Amino acid sequence: MIIYQGVVVVAMARNPSLIRAQPPMPSDLTSSDCSVLRGGASFRRRELIFVVNPRGANGTTGQQWKKLLPYLRSRLGNDCNICESLTSGPSHAIDITREAIREGADAVIAVGGDGTLHEVVNGFFCGGKPVCNHDVNSSHSTALGIIPLGTGSDFARTLGWKNDPHDAIERIAKGLKSKIDVGCIAGEIGESHYFINVADIHLSAKAGYYASRYKKFGNLCYVIGALQAFFRHHNQDLRIKVDEGEWEVCSQVTALCIGNAKYFGGGMKITPNANPSSGDYEMVILQDFKWYDFILKLHKLYNGTHLSVKNVSSRRARSIEIEETGSSGSIFVQSDGEFLGFLPRKFSILPGVIELLC
Numbered sequence: 410m411i412i413y414q415g416v417v418v419v420a421m422a423r424n425p426s427l428i429r430a431q432p433p434m435p436s437d438l439t440s441s442d443c444s445v446l447r448g449g450a451s452f453r454r455r456e457l458i459f460v461v462n463p464r465g466a467n468g469t470t471g472q473q474w475k476k477l478l479p480y481l482r483s484r485l486g487n488d489c490n491i492c493e494s495l496t497s498g499p500s501h502a503i504d505i506t507r508e509a510i511r512e513g514a515d516a517v518i519a520v521g522g523d524g525t526l527h528e529v530v531n532g533f534f535c536g537g538k539p540v541c542n543h544d545v546n547s548s549h550s551t552a553l554g555i556i557p558l559g560t561g562s563d564f565a566r567t568l569g570w571k572n573d574p575h576d577a578i579e580r581i582a583k584g585l586k587s588k589i590d591v592g593c594i595a596g597e598i599g600e601s602h603y604f605i606n607v608a609d610i611h612l613s614a615k616a617g618y619y620a621s622r623y624k625k626f627g628n629l630c631y632v633i634g635a636l637q638a639f640f641r642h643h644n645q646d647l648r649i650k651v652d653e654g655e656w657e658v659c660s661q662v663t664a665l666c667i668g669n670a671k672y673f674g675g676g677m678k679i680t681p682n683a684n685p686s687s688g689d690y691e692m693v694i695l696q697d698f699k700w701y702d703f704i705l706k707l708h709k710l711y712n713g714t715h716l717s718v719k720n721v722s723s724r725r726a727r728s729i730e731i732e733e734t735g736s737s738g739s740i741f742v743q744s745d746g747e748f749l750g751f752l753p754r755k756f757s758i759l760p761g762v763i764e765l766l767c
C-alpha cells in the first residue's frame with residue numbers, strides 16, 4: 410500500500426477497480442481505534458477496505474452502494490481512509506481480502522450478501538493459516554466488518570442486526586470489536602475451506618446448489634431449489650464421528666446442518682442454539698423426512714422450533730467427521746450456501762479467530 414498526502418492506493422490481486430482518494434487528515438479524530446500521537450506529527454487513520462459485490466441481490470447491491478457512498482464518506486471520512494474495491498466475479502473477494510490484510514488494513518468490510526461475506530471470511534485464511542500483515546513488526550490485526558446489502562443476510566440475522574446500512578456504518582464508526590469463531594472444513598486432499606454461518610449436507614445442500622441457479626427470483630429461489638432437490642432424493646445412512654469419539658451410524662439422514670450461526674437459506678433458523686462466540690457448533694440432524702414433512706413442518710424450520718419434532722436431533726460439537734456408509738460419492742456438501750463438493754469431510758472450529766466490528 411502506498412500512502413502519499415492522505416491518498417491511499419491499494420494494489421489488488423486481480424481487478425484494480427479500487428479506490429477512492431481521501432482528503433488530507435482532519436484535525437479532530439474521534440474514533441477510539443485511530444491511534445494518535447498527541448504533540449507529535451504522527452497519527453494514524455483507520456484503513457477501511459470495502460469489498461463490494463456490485464452484482465449482489467441481482468445488481469441491487471451495486472445501486473444501493475452508490476447511493477450510500479456519500480453518507481459513508483461523510484460519516485467515516487474524517488477518521489478513516491476509505492478504499493472501495495468492486496468484485497469482478499466469484500472468488501475475487503477472497504483475493505482482495507488477502508491482499509488488504511497483508512497490506513495492513515484495519516478492517517475489511519463485506520458489502521453484499523452472505524456469499525460475499527463467505528468469500529471475505531475465506532480471504533482471512535490462506536494455505537490453512539490466517540493471513541498476516543506483511544510487516545512482521547506490526548501488532549495490529551485486521552477486523553471483519555459487514556454491510557448487509559444482499560438477498561439473504563443470514564449471518565447479520567443471527568446477530569440481531571437489521572438490514573439497515575446506516576446501522577452498519579455506525580458499527581464501523583464505533584470500531585468496537587468482538588472475537589467470533591469460524592468453521593473449518595477439510596476435504597479429502599487436505600485443502601481447507603471456511604464458513605461463518607452454516608455448513609450442511611445432503612438434501613439442503615442439494616437444494617442450495619439448485620437455488621443458486623435461480624437467484625434472479627430473490628428468496629423464492631430457495632423454494633424452487635428445494636423442489637428440484639426433492640426430485641429423486643433418497644435419505645442416506647451416514648457415519649459420523651463427534652469430538653474424536655467413536656464412529657456412529659446415523660440412519661436415513663435427510664439433511665445434516667452444522668451451525669456456527671443460526672440461519673441459512675434466507676431466514677431458516679436451522680441451528681437455533683448456535684452462537685458464533687461459543688467455541689463450538691450446533692449440529693442438527695433431520696432423519697427419515699419425506700417431502701410432505703417439509704411442507705407440514707416448514708414453519709417450524711423457519712422459526713427454529715423444529716428441535717422438538719420427531720426425527721430431529723441436536724447436539725453440540727467442536728469436531729465432526731462425516732462419511733458415507735456406501736460409496737455413491739454424491740452426498741452434497743455446502744458451506745455458507747456455496748457448493749463445496751461431496752462427502753467425506755471433516756469439520757473443526759477455530760474459536761475466536763476473527764475480530765468482528767460489532
Ligand SMILES: Nc1ncnc2c1ncn2[C@@H]1O[C@H](COP(=O)(O)OP(=O)(O)OP(=O)(O)O)[C@@H](O)[C@H]1O
Nearest residue numbers: 465466496497498499521522523524525559560561
Ligand atoms: N462481479 C460479480 N459478478 C457476478 N458474481 C459475483 C461478482 N462478484 C461476486 N460474485 C458472486 O456473487 C455471489 C453472491 O453474492 P452476494 O452474496 O453478495 O449476493 P446475494 O445475491 O445477496 O446472495 P446471498 O444469497 O448469498 O445473500 C458471491 O458468492 C460471489 O461469488
